[in-house]
Amino acid sequence: ALSVLLVVAGLGSVGIGNAWGYFYNGADLLDFQRHYQQFRDNESYDTSKFFTYTGYVLGIFDRLESRGKICAPSDVRGRDILEEVSQYLEKASKSWSEPASDVVTESLKKAYACQ
Secondary structure: OHHHHHHHHHHHHOOHHHHOHHHOEHHHHHHHHHHHHHHHOOOOOOHHHHHHHHHHHHHHHHHHHHOOOOOOOOOOOHHHHHHHHHHHHHHOHHHOOOEHHHHHHHHHHHHOOOO
16 A cells, blocks of 8 residues: 555656646647657657647547547548647647647637538
């Protein structure tokens, strides 16, 4: 029992708080997206920020699609989804102070609107 307690206490000390996406805004998301782009361009990138971007965006995509809020084609790839959000972020500077979840949701609703 003590070892479990130590592991749980240790998780708090290594920054597990960063897993809570509602602390992110559009500017944070843009920073994470730049590391995704650096990966795509075979440049040096921060692995943590790369995975934060991909996991965050694809997680919101899954949530929206499962609830029928967006209608993506059946052959859509993760790369396509990430690129749609990347393009939106590059153009939407007004969204940088908004919650990241709102920015991603708006981007995906525009890209994969149901007819």
